[in-house]
Amino acid sequence: MPPIEEITPAQARERQASGHLLVDVREPGEHALGLPKGALAVPRASLESDPARWAPDRSAALLLVCGSGKRSLLAAQALQAQGYSQLASVVGGFERWRAEGLPEDAGAPEDADFLDRYSRHLRLPQVGLDGQRRLAAAKVLVVGAGGLGSPAAYYLAAAGVGQLILADDDVVDRSNLQRQILHTDARIGQRKVDSARIALSALNPRLDIRTEPVRVTADNVAALVAPADVVVDGADNFPVRYLLSDACVQLAKPLVYGAVHRFEGQVSVFDAGRRRGTAPCYRCLFPEPPAPEDAPNCAEAGVLGVLPGVIGLLQATEALKLLLGLGDSLAGRLLHFDALAMKFRETRLAPDPACPVCAPGRVFPGYSDDPLACASAPALR
Incomplete structure (x- = not known):
């Protein structure tokens, strides 16, 4: 199989504007911290287990983003093995997206202090936003x-x-x-x-x-x-x-x-x-x-x-x-x-x-x- 294309957040934003679907494969607790503007929030495991639910056309262009670029690359490889042909992974992930000042969608309604203070818990699938709310x-x-x-x-x-x-x-x-x-x-x-x-x-x-x-x-x-x-x-x-x-x-x-x-x-x-x-x-x-x-x-x-x-x-x-x-x-x-x-x-x-x-x-x-x-x-x- 050919290698997965890796693109910058700016390139992903340009392609998104031309109709490519951007999928954020982080966990829900991470989505609570914010998402790339217009991204579809689908945890990696859910996407890999049933990709047709979100992208029924295997020839459609998909852009995958995670926190730093590692999980999105692995997710792209998994989708490629299932027959998806136009895949790209965002290098640096949402961390770089945010660092470069690209537009974002708000995550959870909690205040910025909550989301920042407990961000490491929110990144744990076993805790996440629901678990942190339970602790609160x-x-x-x-x-x-x-x-x-x-x-x-x-x-x-x-x-x-x-x-x-x-x-x-x-x-x-x-x-x-x-x-x-x-x-x-x-x-x-x-x-x-x-x-x-x-x-x-x-x-x-x-x-x-x-x-x-x-x-x-x-x-x-x-x-x-x-x-x-x-x-x-x-x-x-x-x-x-x-x-x-x-x-x-x-x-x-x-x-x-x-x-x-x-x-x-x-x-x-x-x-x-x-x-x-x-x-x-x-x-x-x-x-x-x-x-x-x-x-x-x-x-x-x-x-x-x-x-x-x-x-x-x-x-x-x-x-x-x-x-x-x-x-x-x-x-x-x-x-x-x-x-x-x-x-x-x-x-x-x-x-x-x-x-x-x-x-x-x-x-x-x-x-x-x-x-x-x-x-x-x-x-x-």
């Missing part, structure tokens, strides 16, 4: 603005989650700065949720940030969890972890769990509220909290400063996957990370058929702050 409409509760909550909230904010609800009753201490990256030396003594708001708003001013300078208790946990689509657990004590788990079961919310200790960390997703009998809750993993001497907090045992960053980043990843409906979540799996060995390992988790909270048919026992019920030993973050 989402609400995530992040409990704890410390070691785990800092990186998790930072990446959720950057990704475009519409509302972050931050719950933490602590203030910034100098010892926090080694790992709690939302805070700065200048904000020592401020409430962590206020310090977090400053950092997150500076990163993404589109965010709606709701701060809750409170400790999670049996009295307020349901109200905190209820509006959220996903809950990220960055808590620093076992009573709060049990309360969050119980509320997420009762209100059918997915809970993204994370914990760190010295050089090791854990991540999982507890989704028993939406998947009774098939996915575990936190109580299925820890029916009873460990003794205080078996779970010293960071102040007592220490923690490698970057470790919460790794675990918090994984929590943010799981939260985004849940919001977008992508991939396989960690529900039913506990991911362990050993920083010293730089190894991950996975443990399968099954729901406990005798779980007092999430077992199918179990009547919800209510929320409790009783240290005998959920202990007062510190969890780690």
Whole structure:
């Protein structure tokens, strides 16, 4: 077969004016960023699978454009193999088209800041414009603005989650700065949720940030969890972890769990509220909290400063996957990370058929702050 002709955007514009059909083979999320004037927006896979839908005449002249010129060339080769004879690919693609100031059609109705800020998401077929809109409409509760909550909230904010609800009753201490990256030396003594708001708003001013300078208790946990689509657990004590788990079961919310200790960390997703009998809750993993001497907090045992960053980043990843409906979540799996060995390992988790909270048919026992019920030993973050 003869080689595909490659032409400049200016040449494509001239040929388009003489009646040649210009087809933009980028993905819908990329089309949202704008298109060459008069171009037909057809994703490459759709065009290659059924070209006759858009170009029934195989002898008609077709001009193909993508982002940089690579995909359009591949699409042209695929069409050539199907009998199309007059094909040309635009060198440099839409990037060069725009750089040369050629006329464009508007893409999505979202504002320029939205389209530019999230352009790398829009280019992902698995996310695209619909996925980004879903993120913009989402609400995530992040409990704890410390070691785990800092990186998790930072990446959720950057990704475009519409509302972050931050719950933490602590203030910034100098010892926090080694790992709690939302805070700065200048904000020592401020409430962590206020310090977090400053950092997150500076990163993404589109965010709606709701701060809750409170400790999670049996009295307020349901109200905190209820509006959220996903809950990220960055808590620093076992009573709060049990309360969050119980509320997420009762209100059918997915809970993204994370914990760190010295050089090791854990991540999982507890989704028993939406998947009774098939996915575990936190109580299925820890029916009873460990003794205080078996779970010293960071102040007592220490923690490698970057470790919460790794675990918090994984929590943010799981939260985004849940919001977008992508991939396989960690529900039913506990991911362990050993920083010293730089190894991950996975443990399968099954729901406990005798779980007092999430077992199918179990009547919800209510929320409790009783240290005998959920202990007062510190969890780690």
